Amino acid sequence: MTTHTRTSKATELAGAHWRKSSYSGGTGNNCVEVADLTDTAYRAVGIRDSKIPNGPALLVTHQQFAAFLAQVRPGA
Numbered sequence: 001m002t003t004h005t006r007t008s009k010a011t012e013l014a015g016a017h018w019r020k021s022s023y024s025g026g027t028g029n030n031c032v033e034v035a036d037l038t039d040t041a042y043r044a045v046g047i048r049d050s051k052i053p054n055g056p057a058l059l060v061t062h063q064q065f066a067a068f069l070a071q072v073r074p075g076a
Contacts, residue, residue, distance in 0.1 A: 013035065013037070013040075013042075013057055016035040016037060016040075018033040018034070018035045018048065018050070018053075019033060019034055020033050020050055021034065031049065031050035031051055032047065032048075032049065032050065033047070033048050033049075033050045033053075034065075035057075037059070038062070042059055044059040044060060044061060044062070045059070045060050045061070045062060045064075045065040046058070047059075047060065047065075
């Protein structure tokens, strides 16, 4: 199976509504944010490091993101 992901500069995703993962620690070390980009030209889910908001963002399909969540959820 071939999967394709893209990266983009976060500045190109201006207007995206980023949400911090509920699993990100409160210590400031492990902070992941996601944005639903369905209604944009990207038609993807954006993932970025919240400590570097203007850094790169990983763009994956909704199917790839769902598969990722299925693997990292407790009990998977």
